[in-house]
Amino acid sequence: MDFLTNFIYQFFRPRNKVIARYTFEAGDIQEQQLSRLLHQAQDTSWGKKYDYRHVKGYDDYKNRFPVQSYDQIKDDIQRMLRGESNVLWPGMTRWFAKSSGTTSDKSKFLPVTPEVLKQCHYQGGFDTVSLYLRNNPSSHFFRRKGLILGGSHSPSPVNSQIHCGDLSAVLLQNLNPLVNLIRVPKKEIILMDEWESKIKAIVESTWREDVNSISGVPSWMLVLIKAVLKKSGKDYLTEVWPNLEVFFHGGISFTPYKEEYKSLIPSDKMHYMETYNASEGFFGIQDDPADSSLLLMLDYGVFYEFIPMSELDSPNPAVVPLTGVEVGKNYAMVISTPGGLWRYLIGDTVRFTSVSPYKFVITGRTKHFINAFGEELMVNNADKALHEACVATGARVKEYTAAPLFLLDRAKGRHQWLIEFEKTPESLSQFARLLDEALQRANSDYEAKRYKEISLQPLEVIMAHEGCFYQWLSSKGKLGGQHKIPRLSNDRKILDELLAINNQMNK
Template identity: 50%
Template sequence: MAILQTLLSWFNSRRIEEIDQYTHHGEEIQKLCFNHLMDRAKHTIWGETYGYGSMNSHIQYKSRVPLQCYEDIKPYVERIIKGEENVLWSGKTRWFAKSSGTTQSKSKFIPITADSLEECHYRAAKDIQSIYFRSNPQNNVLGGKTLTLGGSHKVSSLNNNSSVGDLSAVMIENLPFWTDLYRTPAREVTLTEAFDKKVAAIIEHSLDEDVTAFAGVPSWYLVLFHKILETTGANDLNEIWPNLELFVHGGISFSPYKEQYKKLIPSSNMHYLETYNASEGFFAIQDVLSRDDMLLMLDLGIFYEFIPMDQFNGTNSDTITLGDVEKDKNYAIVISTNGGLWRYIIGDTIKFTSTHPYRIKVTGRTSHFMNAFGEEIIIENALRALEIACRVTEADIKEFTAAPIYFTEDKQGSHQWAIEFNKQPKSLPLFKETLDKSLQEVNSDYEAKRFKNTTLNAPELLIIKNNSFFRWCKQKGKVGGQNKIPRLSNDRNFIEELILLEKQP
């Protein structure tokens, strides 16, 4: 163990030196990344089509290669799934991450190349370790095991040599055997496809382990942890795993869940580290535990472009590179990756909190926001307003979604908030009033529309029964870490399905 700790300490210190270069050499690092991507892909079908062999600047790149969404690359992905090589990235790609999204396709199949696994996803996992070890040098994470609530995978029906699953499953399936020594439960349990069976198996196999850390999506871990407490009769997780010290979380905002985790793990030794990753790539890590933003990772095989959201026009937008971004401005992210995604709009929006180094916050989605009345509510606004309303009324939210109520002949438009509470507000009218006022405070467009009910009436509140959101996910086959509940919508499709489910016994 001492030899391992020495090797890890050496590796971590070397990597931290490289990460520290982001502060003063961010643009140069991105330029090297761009050149590497062009060189690796110049002999692919895509690279030859767009002349990657002679590409040496971002100006050339954006003049030759159009911006892409999933529907644009889907025909190429289907060719790769069928076994064709050197299409979007050099060599053969046999793994694909299945991702639910907001595109016209029911599911997206994101290519996971050997290079994207090693140079992006796995390297980022090591970077998390390096960053956490620097922040907390007295840690004992490796003294125990990391609890893994992974996804599942299955062989694609298009080609028996192509496998598809959510990203966590793809990563677990390709990890070297020795990593099993540091994870629980066993690989076959983690990859159990049925979520309820997976939870039962994890309880059976992991309660007696010394779990020091866990990593994944906060909402799904809550389901597991509440089941564990129900099964064991324990008051909190520290009674089961006294050495818990780290939760590496991502996928959704942690804000609505923070207080619940403090109750589940009432320990001053517990740390929470945020990450920003997706099937398309690993983008950012919280490098300072006392901050609430994340360091944009610049050398994981991803070249970044950005679209100012006040100029966003889908694939007809213009882009800028890292050196031209401004603090506190909302941007859509465009990525080119060692997974073979080229000028790909991933649909997330971010703002920069710092440019030396480049730190970011995720602010929402290009498509997941409410703008039915020109109010432009993004997820960051919603989370802030809900946090204030909960604090004022001593409430605790489990899940939520919001959608517009459109104009009728005799009624102004408004928003409808469907909320499932862990703890009901002491006053529902006060909760609704605080939510409304807080949204006006954080969003001037909403404030203008609400002024004297000019365009919008006060929001309506719909109380959702316990576990109805989870029932919806299960009914849709969307249970697992890569699936997310729609938070903000410009239509009423999801909320109407939820209302219909409420009426069922």
């Protein structure tokens, strides 16, 4: 570690001791978060409605009102967008993160209060750097530049004093000016609206810089990396940025992109670190390079609850606090935050790999899975199997999505996969067979349905034309650093739209 990085790291080190408390004091820490949230919000409209002043512990809290979806709070959000104060959280909220969902033309607007910015998002960024430096004592992190690929923001459609935008843009706009000393590109470039113009501007302003860290969503960062390589005429990113040492990534699973990144950054000094930073808050950090699980961050002002996936569609689902979760089960995550979200169903699903400390993997979305034949296929199953098939065949995947195909005449079905390859396998049929076998190893329910083709026939892989997924995102107005392709769907709407574009490209 160079002198400057080591000097600055001394301000980060104390957090590592605090984070170590998670292992032994998780329950107490979470009780403190809930108590503080209720106290801060007791005089808001929501706090008065549900009498937060007299809530006595967790059981009392969860009996006050049911788990909330966005539909249950959107009227309150609209009041906040119009500038009304003390609705879900004290004071006026001036910033909102616009959701990046691709399954609907309508967007969600999630409050980003000063408290959630400081206690949650910025604390998460601080802790990410702290843990990275702890694990990599030879780092020169603060000696060079960090490139952050983010979105844009604009005035609220109902109040010019209130702003909405991608979370990354909201964070960059409110960032401590000192951080800009080591960040590229300039703020006016990173906040540009038009995606393709933004990429060109980022490339022009950064490809000659001494960049040693990059941050963003893996799929979109790959677009930028290839644009940098094209501009520089180089084959590998290490030729452009020889001191590159870490990619902080999140938003989607890194697994399908792992081999592509290794091919473009062939360096044993390169590190990859996952974070779980959503529009609603910052929740997890990969604290151990040898373990892909994320450490649940317990003292960011967020109180966590969990619904077993088997209970999710029940009229009165069982909900447990953090101390009630079990290793190996899939849960839908419920949060209460200093952003004014109360018992809010975030839409992500997780599986705990440890409870001492609490570590987890993101398994997908509550709406993004396939269970058409009782197979209960989650996104992490798909990502893992896809990675295995790629390693076995030398293929590399750029984008993919999958959905069920119902063969009603045979009372059976199969999964259809549309895959855009970065490197095509020599045999598509072999790739499909290996993918199918890997899915059976990853998911026992899928394996049971495939046994003697009881209800599931072998999956089908359709090769997408280059740019097919990009065109679909463009048609939805979803180009940009935080937008994602839905990986799995229980119906065919998304897949059929993509197949229509793919078929048109065939002509």
